[in-house]
Amino acid sequence: MPETPYRSPLLHRHGAVAASGPDEGIAWHYGDPTAEQRALARGTAVSDMSHLGVVTVSGPDRLTWLHSITSAYLEGLPPHESRELFVLSPQGHIEHWAGLVDDGTTTWLLTEPDHAATLTQWLTRMKFMMQVDITDATEQWAAVGTPNATEGAPDEPITWRDPWPHTLEGGTRYGLADHEHPGMHRPWRLQLIPRDTLVAHISEHEQAGRRLVGTWATEALRVEAWRPRLATEIDHRSIPHELDWLRTAVHLHKGCYRGQETIARVHNLGRPPRRLVMIHLDGSGHLLPEPGAEVRVGDKPVGAITTVARHHELGPIALAVVKRNVAEDAEFLVDCDGGAVSGGQEVIVPSGGVSADRPHARGETSRDARGQNNLSNTMGRFL
Template sequence: MLSAVTVAALDPDAPDAGAVAHYGDPNREQRILDTEVGLVDRSHRDVLAVPGEDRLTWLHSLTTQHLTDLAPMTGSELLVLSPHGHAEHHAVLTDDGTTTWLDLEPGAGAGLLDFLNRMRFLMRVEPADVTADWALLSVVGPQTDEALVTLGVGPLPAPDVVPVPPAKFATGTLPGRPTIRYSAAPLPVFGGWVRRMAGSADLLVPRAAVPDVIAAGGLPLAGIWAYEAQRVAARRPRFGFETDHRTLPAEVGWTAAAVHLEKGCYRGQETVARVHHLGRPPRKLVLLHLDGITTDELPARHTPVEAGGRAVGFVGTAVRHHELGMVALAVVKQNVTPETELRVGPSTAAVDPA
């Protein structure tokens, strides 16, 4: 029997306190996710449901994504921006034909739900927090399709991505569809659905069915530490980690997945367009290598990154990767290069040239 070590037991104030950190061997769990397939319980994420006839046109008008013609059993990503174009909310979504489901960071659901309720006006929508009833699990690894077949689904097509156009692109360049589309399918027996992501698949299932889904899949379990190590190595940003109060979508690469650059008016659109057409956001997302000599302690979230004694950015997520060692995602000024001498706390750091 695997011994689950919870994040709460190690750091009760961590955003992932509701998740399992590892099951006794974090490095082995990372290798399974990198080379085979495993299951990660991410049921600590918040889940919102938005049923109603106007749900897609309504969300289209409020967010960065093109959603008016989103087909049933299709997923995507979206952002809600401030009037100045700063990221206020990020969610991954799936529409099943009657309801749009939004999954987002632990504790972030209440803020987004409050915003959505204030924007309802006369629209036929009924947004609700359903976190208590629905849970997100993730099947991760190169053998994801085989695991989905075992669960009675798939294989499902890989994500369909519209290339980001160059600066000052011609009007009419982009199709009227989401910039990224994730294929989805109903999950038989248990209820809920499966959404095919890049290198993984997310399962939204009734919370009461989680033990049965885990048993039916027969997959080795991996903790959130292994999942985060893989995410960091893949340079995928996470809201609240690789973001702060002034993050612009282009700074962390969300233009590719969550922003449609030609969809019409939404809050913050002017800033998004201006930054894209200038072609150089103020900051950028990078992978840092930490020396691990002065200390083997991982830097805390939002620890400053310094060059010449001055702050040039901040650490988002730091992990121990089974191949790369101590690494971190960081958001730094655009002029920081692989040759820039950096420090993160007592550690020397360097930007990965890739």
């Protein structure tokens, strides 16, 4: 992207209100956020996502190389089949995220607006002798979102289909089974088009009967679907287990990659120290917390808000990351300017912290002389 702050040409539309935070540069809404959400829920909408970062990787080694350094299984990935991946720290913390699709000659990575440059730099450092070429292509390509569950066809623009919440082969889940998960009602895909055709491309969608919607709508439906996002739900301590993100972005049975030891250890033996929840906020006082607001049970801080949205049916809702051992029926208080609002939780990652296919224990874990669990002491070095 240019060094000056990005500003979508669609912000010139009458009624457009600019988004802030991680979505700065595109529209929050175009004058009627409730109608926009309803159009998106019906599947008759299009969204300008042109602020997202785009990185391309070409060359004959691209998929085997990305397979070896990220959390996803990519060897033999067919063209036009979507995946998502993490770049993890040696301790298993999430550093980068990308949605990935390969067109047969180039691998396309979509990431958060402020991550394309740093992801490109990290990939370039990891290139070594591999036959790959890495490019930050954000200035040339723009993303457009539509509520569609299909993969891109060969005659369509490059298309990344969001795999959430389908538990992919090699993944696992901490939360609900796929068919029970609210994310099954949120089909979503991003198409990549030349940036200079963005306005014309959106106009074609509108002529076909789709309503242009802003991030008020897309974020509200994302929260409803319990869908985590790098720009909002992740901090320097985050591991995928806390967010139920082993469903789609981690393959547990592939070869070694950076951070793999922590991924396996927490899955097989430990429990994630925190867990993602959705909070139904009391909207009677018209107060909404900001991301980062403290979540309390009584007077005790237990976590923080990560995303806040006003849903056209559910009212004010939020995602938050809280301590794993917080009771699943606990009522929350969330700090706001001018006071606090109460909220009830929907459990996304259960407090037990055990995945659906965790191996059975073979016996009691040994204890040290102080009676403390050795596994817990070991886990502390990684988390």
